[in-house]
Amino acid sequence: MATQHSRAAARVMISPAVILLLGWMLIPLGMTLYFSFLRYNLLMPGTESFTGWDNYYYFLTDPAFSSAIVNTLILVGGVLAITTIGGVLFALLLDQPMFGQGIVRILVISPFFVMPTVSALVWKNMFMNPVSGLLASLWRFFGAQPVDWLSEYPLFSIVVIVAWQWLPFATLILLTAFQSLDQDQLEAAEMDGAGALSRFFHIMLPHLARAITVVVLIQTIFLLSIFAEILVTTNGGPGTASTNLTYLVYAESLLRFDVGTGSAGGIVAVILANIVAIFLMRMIGKNLDA
Amino acid sequence: MGRITLDKVTKRFGEVEVIPPLDLTIEDGEFVVFVGPSGCGKSTLLRLIAGLEDVSGGEIRIDGRDATEVPPAKRGLAMVFQSYALYPHMSVRKNIAFPLRMANMDKAEQDRRIESAAKVLNLTDYLERRPGQLSGGQRQRVAIGRAIVREPAAFLFDEPLSNLDAALRVGMRLEISELHERLKTTMIYVTHDQVEAMTMADKIVVLRAGNIEQVGSPLDLYRSPRNLFVAGFIGSPTMNLLEGRAAQAHGAHTIGIRPEHLDLSRESGEWSGVVGVSEHLGSDTFLHVHDTGLADIVTVRASGEVELRHGDRVFLTPQADKLHRFGENGLRLA
Ligand SMILES: Nc1ncnc2c1ncn2[C@@H]1O[C@H](COP(=O)(O)OP(=O)(O)O)[C@@H](O)[C@H]1O
Numbered sequence: 283m284a285t286q287h288s289r290a291a292a293r294v295m296i297s298p299a300v301i302l303l304l305g306w307m308l309i310p311l312g313m314t315l316y317f318s319f320l321r322y323n324l325l326m327p328g329t330e331s332f333t334g335w336d337n338y339y340y341f342l343t344d345p346a347f348s349s350a351i352v353n354t355l356i357l358v359g360g361v362l363a364i365t366t367i368g369g370v371l372f373a374l375l376l377d378q379p380m381f382g383q384g385i386v387r388i389l390v391i392s393p394f395f396v397m398p399t400v401s402a403l404v405w406k407n408m409f410m411n412p413v414s415g416l417l418a419s420l421w422r423f424f425g426a427q428p429v430d431w432l433s434e435y436p437l438f439s440i441v442v443i444v445a446w447q448w449l450p451f452a453t454l455i456l457l458t459a460f461q462s463l464d465q466d467q468l469e470a471a472e473m474d475g476a477g478a479l480s481r482f483f484h485i486m487l488p489h490l491a492r493a494i495t496v497v498v499l500i501q502t503i504f505l506l507s508i509f510a511e512i513l514v515t516t517n518g519g520p521g522t523a524s525t526n527l528t529y530l531v532y533a534e535s536l537l538r539f540d541v542g543t544g545s546a547g548g549i550v551a552v553i554l555a556n557i558v559a560i561f562l563m564r565m566i567g568k569n570l571d572a
Numbered sequence: 573m574g575r576i577t578l579d580k581v582t583k584r585f586g587e588v589e590v591i592p593p594l595d596l597t598i599e600d601g602e603f604v605v606f607v608g609p610s611g612c613g614k615s616t617l618l619r620l621i622a623g624l625e626d627v628s629g630g631e632i633r634i635d636g637r638d639a640t641e642v643p644p645a646k647r648g649l650a651m652v653f654q655s656y657a658l659y660p661h662m663s664v665r666k667n668i669a670f671p672l673r674m675a676n677m678d679k680a681e682q683d684r685r686i687e688s689a690a691k692v693l694n695l696t697d698y699l700e701r702r703p704g705q706l707s708g709g710q711r712q713r714v715a716i717g718r719a720i721v722r723e724p725a726a727f728l729f730d731e732p733l734s735n736l737d738a739a740l741r742v743g744m745r746l747e748i749s750e751l752h753e754r755l756k757t758t759m760i761y762v763t764h765d766q767v768e769a770m771t772m773a774d775k776i777v778v779l780r781a782g783n784i785e786q787v788g789s790p791l792d793l794y795r796s797p798r799n800l801f802v803a804g805f806i807g808s809p810t811m812n813l814l815e816g817r818a819a820q821a822h823g824a825h826t827i828g829i830r831p832e833h834l835d836l837s838r839e840s841g842e843w844s845g846v847v848g849v850s851e852h853l854g855s856d857t858f859l860h861v862h863d864t865g866l867a868d869i870v871t872v873r874a875s876g877e878v879e880l881r882h883g884d885r886v887f888l889t890p891q892a893d894k895l896h897r898f899g900e901n902g903l904r905l906a
């Protein structure tokens with residue numbers, strides 16, 4: 283039915299949406315790109331001038347940059363590891379028939395509905411606070427010195443907080459994957475002499491491969507840009523111990539009022555995110571076809 | 573060896589008793605078919621033997637040893653599922669090798685068994701494919717291959733052909749019978765299709781609501797069904813079951829006569845009626861005869877070339893020695 287005429291009409295019809303979307307993405311990107319080549323400091327308005335690659339040079343040679351890259355990778359990798367492994371185990375548990383299954387499932391899913399800032403503040407003030415936190419009480423109960431989590435292990439603490447938020451997502455996706463596993467296959471494997479562990483590694487895990495890929499891809503996209511949790515807990519510190527790339531861009535442009543360097547950092551972050559995305563698609567994206 | 577004995581085996585799901593206490597012996601090398609209508613407990617019985625379900629009571633013995641508490645893998649039985657239950661991410665070779673790998677068999681012996689199974693089942697050219705790339709019949713053969721490489725004491729089949737189309741079903745039926753002739757291993761085969769039961773079995777077990785209605789060779793069941801249920805279930809088209817006047821004349825509450833045991837005549841006979849639909853199969857014609865005063869429809873087998881039309885009056889005479897007589901309780905009268 284797609285005649286020349288109707289195809290032309292279709293293009294006209296969808297053009298407002300496409301133009302809106304393009305503008306939505308291209309204008310901010312273009313402006314960031316433009317700012318990244320300017321000397322642009324909010325403390326000295328009206329003095330903007332073209333500086334070429336200077337902003338990029340300053341951003342990339344800043345010692346905070348390399349530590350931010352490392353922190354970003356640790357953050358993403360740590361959360362991915364905890365959520366996929368934990369998610370598989372949780373899903374395995376939730377798939378078992380048990381009393382109160384519906385309620386338990388809702389409880390497990392619920393952290394996902396809590397806003398990132400709220401959950402980070404809850405962790406900061408109610409769990410990890412060295413004086414009044416639950417963990418501190420626990421430590422004292424066992425006669426140990428309470429730990430000031432956010433200043434002694436800042437990055438680890440943030441990994442824990444973010445993993446807590448994303449575990450339900452991974453669990454949910456993996457649980458639906460478990461439920462689509464043909465029970466006959468498990469029974470056939472049982473008759474073929476496969477024990478519980480063999481069944482898990484030879485039958486269940488390959489069945490989950492696609493769902494795990496989805497979890498890793500989607501989470502990576504969101505985890506590369508974690509910000510709120512860092513802002514409300516450690517502010518990137520102490521020093522730059524918990525500063526990731528997103529937070530560094532924020533620090534440059536809004537704490538040091540240097541919009542030019544911040545924009546350069548933003549462009550660097552976009553490029554790095556694309557490299558990671560290509561790398562990921564190459565590595566595990568093949569699980570998604572067929 | 574594969575002699576399987578069920579002794580008062582019972583199965584309950586919660587309050588529901590699916591299998592009331594049941595005794596059955598399956599001899600070594602026998603091809604036994606469990607047949608019965610859908611939901612009568614055939615699969616459950618097979619899964620009890622396999623160990624995939626726990627018995628609620630009674631004892632299962634395999635080759636004389638109590639296997640009631642033995643886990644499925646240790647019973648030495650192999651099962652072929654209706655859904656084939658192939659492992660989709662493994663090649664055909666890996667699928668067939670799986671039970672051998674799980675038994676830690678050495679690689680050379682694995683390969684030898686896989687090659688020979690593939691040869692028997694015509695799968696040699698497909699060993700490197702995934703199950704998703706095979707047709708239904710080929711998948712079925714892979715499932716059978718995975719069972720035979722283990723060299724089990726007995727094979728369990730749960731409606732293995734019901735996902736195949738009619739032509740393929742006939743072919744696979746022959747292949748499985750052929751396999752049994754070759755291997756001489758005990759086979760237990762579950763089906764709801766009495767044609768499969770009649771054509772394949774050494775011994776048929778007819779089940780209804782978990783109860784064994786009759787056990788016997790296909791011809792035993794055909795010639796002397798023990799009760800009305802077996803009489804109506806075995807044979808195609810089904811036996812004509814007649815009550816009332818005609819039955820009383822033969823001293824029974826119900827009489828049964830198969831379509832092939834009624835003599836047809838245009839002039840005279842014991843009963844008369846009007847021809848309705850005729851089903852022409854070429855070799856035979858099945859006539860539906862109405863208005864006999866015996867039952868709504870009496871089915872008669874006539875020769876393929878019979879020249880009878882809708883509305884013709886015909887006379888029917890049952891062959892006296894082929895008449896089945898049943899009492900009020902539904903049991904066969906001697
Ligand atoms: N896991 C189960 N839980 C409860 N009832 C079941 C279960 N499996 C089977 N049944 C019941 O047992 C009866 C026999 O089932 P099944 O053995 O599958 O019948 P068949 O294979 O002869 O069609 C059915 O009424 C079915 O509803």
Ligand SMILES: [Mg+2]
Binds near residue numbers: 615616731
């Ligand atoms: Mg069944």
